[in-house]
Amino acid sequence: MNVRRLIPAAALAGAVALGATALTACSGASAAGGNTDGKLAVTASFYPMQFLAERIGKEHVTVTTLTKPGVEPHDLEITPKQTGRLGESDVILYLKTLQPAVDKAVAQSGVKNVVDAGTLTELEAHAASGHDDHDHAAEEHDHDHGGAGKDPHVWLDPAKYAQIAKGVGAALGKADPAHAADYEKNTATLVTELGSLDTEFKDGLKTTASRTFITTHAAFGYLAERYGLDQEGISGIDPESEPSPARMKDLQGVAAKDKVTTVFFETLAGDKTAKALAKDTGLKTDVLDPLEGITDKSQGADYFEVMRSNLKNLQKALGAK
Structure with a gap:
C-alpha cells in the first residue's frame, strides 16, 4: 500500500509550504542582502573599510570590496554589474569624496545601512606642503578629491581610525542586533590595538x-x-x-x-x-x-x-x- 495516497492534498501543500519557509529561515536569506549563508553582507569601498569590517564582523559577516588589490582607489570605475550587486548589501562602508564613482553607485543603491566613515571622525584640510612658504602646493591640494579642501586619508592616523572603528562597530550592531555584543567586543579589541600602534608611533x-x-x-x-x-x-x-x-x-x-x-x-x-x-x-x-x-x-x-x-x-x- 502506498502511504502517500493517504495524505490529503491540502495537508501535503501545507507541508511543502512549511518546509520552504523553514529552509529559507535556516539559510538566512534576506530581502535586504540576498545573502544565503546567514551572515551580514557588507560591501566595503576599499581596503581600510574592508579591514574594519573583517576585524569587527569576523565570522558574522561576508565582506566584499569594490576596489580589488592592486587597483588605485582614486581612479576606480564601477561596472553596472557591481552597482547591481551593491544594492544587495546589508551594509555599505565607504568614505565619501575619496572615490566619486563609489559615491554615485552608493546613492543609487537604495541600501538602508550606509556608513560614511568621514562622518565618524573630524576630517581636516592638509596642505601638500608642511612649510608655510609653499602656498602654491597648498592651493593645489585644496582642489583634491577630499571636497572643500578636506583630506580623506584619515585612516593613516591610528587615533582617528579608532574613532571610525567605533562607528563601524555600532553600525554593524544596529544592522545585526543578534550579534551586537560580539561586534562591541571585537571593536574594543581593535581600538586597543590601534591605541598601542599610536603609542608606538609617538615613542618611535x-x-x-x-x-x-x-x-x-x-x-x-x-x-x-x-x-x-x-x-x-x-x-x-x-x-x-x-x-x-x-x-x-x-x-x-x-x-x-x-x-x-x-x-x-x-x-x-x-x-x-x-x-x-x-x-x-x-x-x-x-x-x-x-x-x-x-x-x-x-x-x-x-x-x-x-x-x-x-x-x-x-x-x-x-x-x-
Whole structure:
C-alpha cells in the first residue's frame, strides 16, 4: 500500500509550504542582502573599510570590496554589474569624496545601512606642503578629491581610525542586533590595538634628526600632524602627476635645509618621480605606503603590519634616536 495516497492534498501543500519557509529561515536569506549563508553582507569601498569590517564582523559577516588589490582607489570605475550587486548589501562602508564613482553607485543603491566613515571622525584640510612658504602646493591640494579642501586619508592616523572603528562597530550592531555584543567586543579589541600602534608611533618618532619627509603622494597629512612631522608632497594629491620644475626646485631647497635623506614613493603608483628627485638631490628612495590597498608587493599582510613598516621606514629616513 502506498502511504502517500493517504495524505490529503491540502495537508501535503501545507507541508511543502512549511518546509520552504523553514529552509529559507535556516539559510538566512534576506530581502535586504540576498545573502544565503546567514551572515551580514557588507560591501566595503576599499581596503581600510574592508579591514574594519573583517576585524569587527569576523565570522558574522561576508565582506566584499569594490576596489580589488592592486587597483588605485582614486581612479576606480564601477561596472553596472557591481552597482547591481551593491544594492544587495546589508551594509555599505565607504568614505565619501575619496572615490566619486563609489559615491554615485552608493546613492543609487537604495541600501538602508550606509556608513560614511568621514562622518565618524573630524576630517581636516592638509596642505601638500608642511612649510608655510609653499602656498602654491597648498592651493593645489585644496582642489583634491577630499571636497572643500578636506583630506580623506584619515585612516593613516591610528587615533582617528579608532574613532571610525567605533562607528563601524555600532553600525554593524544596529544592522545585526543578534550579534551586537560580539561586534562591541571585537571593536574594543581593535581600538586597543590601534591605541598601542599610536603609542608606538609617538615613542618611535619622538626624537629624530629631521622632522620633514618628502613623498610622491600627499596622503600623510593626518599622520604628520599627529606625530609632529612636516609632509612635503611632490605632486600634491595625485602620485602619478608630473610636478612642476618650480616644485622640484623648492623640494631641493627643503631637502638641503631640513636634512632630508629619503624620497618616499608608494607601492600602488610608479616611483619615476621619486627617483628623478632623488637623483637630482643625491637622496635615497624608500616606500611609505598610504594603505589604500594590499598586494603581494606590500610591506605587510594587513593594516598593522604595513603601518609598522611605515614607522620603521620613517624612523630610518628621519634619523630616529
